[in-house]
Amino acid sequence: MLAVDAIACWRGERAVFAGLSFGLTAGEALVLAGRNGAGKSSLLRILAGLLAPAEGRVLWDGEDTAEDRPAHARRLRWLGHADALKPSLTVAENLAIFARLSSDSSTTVGAALAAVGLGPLANLPVRALSAGQRRRASLARLALGQAPLWLLDEPTVGLDAISVEQLGTLLAAHRAGGGMVIVATHLPLPLPGARKLML
Amino acid sequence: MIALLERELRLALRTPGDSLGAVLFFILVAALFPFGVGPEPAALARLAPGALVAAMLLAALLPLDRMFGAEAEDGSLDLLLLSGVSPAGLAMVKAAGHWLTTAVPLLVAVPIAAAMLNLPIEAWGVAMLALGLATLVLSLLGTLGAALTLGARRGGVLLPLLVLPLAIPAVIFAAGAIEAQASGVSPRAFLLFLAAQAALLAPLMPLAAGAALRDA
Numbered sequence: 001m002l003a004v005d006a007i008a009c010w011r012g013e014r015a016v017f018a019g020l021s022f023g024l025t026a027g028e029a030l031v032l033a034g035r036n037g038a039g040k041s042s043l044l045r046i047l048a049g050l051l052a053p054a055e056g057r058v059l060w061d062g063e064d065t066a067e068d069r070p071a072h073a074r075r076l077r078w079l080g081h082a083d084a085l086k087p088s089l090t091v092a093e094n095l096a097i098f099a100r101l102s103s104d105s106s107t108t109v110g111a112a113l114a115a116v117g118l119g120p121l122a123n124l125p126v127r128a129l130s131a132g133q134r135r136r137a138s139l140a141r142l143a144l145g146q147a148p149l150w151l152l153d154e155p156t157v158g159l160d161a162i163s164v165e166q167l168g169t170l171l172a173a174h175r176a177g178g179g180m181v182i183v184a185t186h187l188p189l190p191l192p193g194a195r196k197l198m199l
Numbered sequence: 200m201i202a203l204l205e206r207e208l209r210l211a212l213r214t215p216g217d218s219l220g221a222v223l224f225f226i227l228v229a230a231l232f233p234f235g236v237g238p239e240p241a242a243l244a245r246l247a248p249g250a251l252v253a254a255m256l257l258a259a260l261l262p263l264d265r266m267f268g269a270e271a272e273d274g275s276l277d278l279l280l281l282s283g284v285s286p287a288g289l290a291m292v293k294a295a296g297h298w299l300t301t302a303v304p305l306l307v308a309v310p311i312a313a314a315m316l317n318l319p320i321e322a323w324g325v326a327m328l329a330l331g332l333a334t335l336v337l338s339l340l341g342t343l344g345a346a347l348t349l350g351a352r353r354g355g356v357l358l359p360l361l362v363l364p365l366a367i368p369a370v371i372f373a374a375g376a377i378e379a380q381a382s383g384v385s386p387r388a389f390l391l392f393l394a395a396q397a398a399l400l401a402p403l404m405p406l407a408a409g410a411a412l413r414d415a
Contacts, residue, residue, distance in 0.1 A: 050277055073281040082274025088213035097209075100202040101282035 001025045002047075002149060002180060007056030009042045016042055017199055018055070024182065026148070027175045029191050032184040034199035040184035041081070043199065044151045047182060048078050074102070076149040083138040087127035091118060091137050094126060095144060104145030112143040115170055117163070132158040139167060142174070150174060152183040165190065200288055203279075207296030217262050218304045225258035225305050229312035240317045247316035248377035251326060252333060252370050254312065259301050259334050259341070260362065264355040266293055266345040267412070280412070287409030294342040294404065302334035318381060325380035325390075332393040333366075333373035339400040340365050346411035369396055 001024065008018035016039035024030055032040045045051035047058055049069050058065045065072040085094045095109045113119050116136040126134060135158045142150055150171075156164050168190030171181055183189065211218060232250050236242050270276040279289055309327050318326065344362040348354035376389035 048277075048281060050280060070283045070285070073283050076281070078277060078281050080274045080277050082272070084274035084278045086210060086213075086273070086275070088210065093209070097202065097206050098278065098282075101206075101279075101284070103283070 001061060003059040003062075004047070005057045005059060007043075007046060007053040007058065009039055009046060009051075010054045011042075015054075020056070022197060024180050026178040026180065029171070029175060029181040029183070029194035031189070031191065031194050031196045032182065032199060033186065033196055038199040040199055041153055044153050044182065044184055047149075048076055048151050049073065050078075074104075075147055076151055077142045077145075077147045079138060079142065079150070079152045079155055081153055083134045085126045085134055085137055088125060090123050090125050091129070091140075092122040094137065095140055098141055099144050102145055102147075104147070106146050107144055109144070112140040113137075115143040115166070116140045117166055132160060132163060135159055136163055136166075139170070143170060148179050150179065150181045150183075152181065152185075154185055154187075155183060156185060156187045156189060200284060200292055203282075203284060203289065203292040204295060207292065208299065211296070211300035217265075218300050221258045221261045221301050222304050222308045224261060225254050226308055226311055226315075228254040228257065229315050232316060243317040244319065244381070247313065247318040248322075248326075248374040248381065249370075250316055251309070251312060251318065251377065252330065252373045255305055255309075255330050255334065256337050256363070256366055256370065258305055259297075259337050260359055262297065262301055263341040263345050263362070264348070264358050266297060266342065267349045268345075268354065271349060276412075285409060286412040287405040290342050290346060290408035290412065291405040293345075293408075294338045297341065298335055298338040302331065302338060305334065306331055318377070322377055322381040325386050326377045329373040329376040329386070329390060329393060332390065332397055333369040335397045336369040336393070336400060337362070337366055339397065339404040343404050343408045343411070346408035349412070369393060372396070 003023045004021055007020050009016040032043060034040055042051060046053045049065055049072050060072060091113065092109050095112060099105065099109060110119065113122050116139050118133065118136055118140060121129065121133065126137065129137065139155060155167060159167065171191060175181060229250065232246060233243060236246060267276060270279065280286060306327055309330060310323055313323050313326055340362050344358045347361065348357045351357055372389045372392045376386035379386040379389060
């Protein structure tokens, strides 16, 4: 289980946040709220191990995640601001590369694309997709494999109402299977029973 | 690591413009020398080894500032760092990818440039070998430079300033090898020195570049 122990984040001379502690158990969801620049993205980066906290630790099942970064990376799925898709490759190729890199073949690329309603566009180059479709293609990466912890930074940007609903279904299924979700957003998201953390 | 290298090659094949641009730049720079020095064969042949090496290293520099920059911009770098491959492994793959997708096409164009510079045909083989090793050194140094300048403003300007001074030994020995062969002396010692540089950098550079990537 995820536990955050008194972490602090500095930007230059100024503390973005300090002494932040919380825990998350299987099936739980946490929504990070706060104004622009409150440190939502920085907190997600710290939780992923992409950024070292100025103070404090991020624990998984009681062990410091900084000690074994590759193991921590394997148990999480990351969705950043940017879609991390290569425009010259097809949607399916983009996902297949990621699936090979994460060496988790428990779900197929086709199934992941179907979960976000992009099945028919699998063989189109990403450059032919609209912004919302690209966002959905990067959301499909979440459905690849069985990582328990999902870290999402503004996942609904550019999505239409139906896609937001599909994302809600995806998140619900993940939580029903014992997964955890931490999401930074200021748009409404169908995430019943989620706790809220004001930064 | 193999999956990562495949990704590099596939991306390069889908956008062949980058490699092609470097090749054309190389040929054009080599073509400028006869205009500047004059078409006298002896003067050109005297210049040829140094001009070839300089033109090739400059051409190989071109795609370096996009090496990590493009990955960072579209968010792929975060995913790559979270993919379980170590940052040093990622840097190693990037260096290998740069050599395969930029240096190899440049090597194929060496005979064209060598002919324009009137390099004796007996030296072409050694020229390709020496340039192959010199670009390997540059790929390794360049990956470190690209990792260090990632996120810096004007990184594209900073990168050559950082990398080219470090590449001076490779220029000296590569040009020396070609010149030795052209004047009928054995280029063996020069080539061994070049290979030694590459062998020294190959294990050290990825560690340094990986550390730079982690803090980027």
